[in-house]
Amino acid sequence: MNFLHDYRDIDRARTIAAAAASRSKHSWKIMDASGSHAANLIKFGLDKIISERINIVYGPGSPLCMAPVEVIDKAISAASENHLTVAAAEEMTLVPGSRHNLKSMKYTGCDIETVASAVEALQLAEKEPQKKIIFLNAGFENDAAVTACVLQIAEERELKNFTVLCSHLRYSAGLSEVMRKKRLEIHGIIANGDVSAVTGTAGLKRIASDYRIPVVISGSEPVDMVHAIYLLIMQLEEGGCDVVNQYSRCVKEEGNKKAAEAIDKVYAVTDMNWRGIGRLPASGYSLKQDFGRYDAEKVFKLKYTLPEESIFCIAGKIHTGTKRPEECTAFGKLCTFEHPIGAPMALPDGACAAVYNFLSRKKNN
């Protein structure tokens, strides 16, 4: 796509990063709640350019790093004890449960199918009617809308062997709760543009107004990321606390109404566990009763023991900006990219993996 060249120009990204650093007359602590952006900043060396006066901390923006341990445990139980087929994205199979992840269970003979899309999971159910397919999905509203659509297609096609196991989170509601519960001392937020393309800007406007901090909605290309940081710094230096939409090519104020309707039709709002952070009120979605026949947990009465997060992993502190990955005692010793114990190290875009891989490359050069 031609117009993307402008957003992938690394020289331009470096210059804008330097411009952001030079415009910053004070020291600012900003939270990257945009998912993998901080990891990408490290990958392109942009963090070093802006780090002198701008401290970028990680927020609860990575959907898989936030996925509760119990949803992985339930999927493992479905595959190992109920002998069902679990279909999930490759990255999803890397997320640690209490003791194992789905990838390691695959090697023990469990039927774990990695799919490139939700549509593939549906096709798998159509192609193999003798198998009972559980589609495992997690993430914020953009993923919730996909799962909602998949269920409506399954309903229309009268698929009898297709169910879902999902733990979808409400982005702005959860972020706001994290801000309140953890009393985060941050000056501004870089928000997830892909989620905002579905939700619109209303939830983020509430955060900006409630906590009197500026928020910039960012795209995920290198120029997008530093442009968003630049716009946030300009607001901070001028004392603004508005929501600025850097990703206006995809994010409209009202979001995607069709996606919002699909979400409303399929889910009810519920309290949800955010990995490492705890249970947050009205921060997630559960399937409505009308879709109970597609709810794998209810249909198969999935059993799991009390979920356990690793005692060594400080993911909760990393995703609330109170600790950096390098400050974890397990980082690079007990917990490495090759042998991760926590979700931020297990996932390639996770905060710990990004820092670990950067330090490893630096060491090898």
Place this chain on the structure above:
Amino acid sequence: MFSTFPGHIKFTDEKTGAGRMAGVSFGGTVKRICIDLIPEAEAGDYILSRAGFALCVIDKEESKRTAAAAKEIEIKFRTENGEIL
């Protein structure tokens, strides 16, 4: 969780109702993507795709505006630092 990619719609299916698909090019590779969430999408549109579903139509004019704003920051900073005279 799946990743998000921008793509270019080459054609859309005639079928209506749940599961309407479009042929979307991602850097030359055409994949079938469900456009239930953006029924207004048509051939020629750029879209943002996730997990085989299109989430939004990319606004080309807004894209040009944002790219121009980013370029302006770059030029201004380079000029201030004597790189562009």
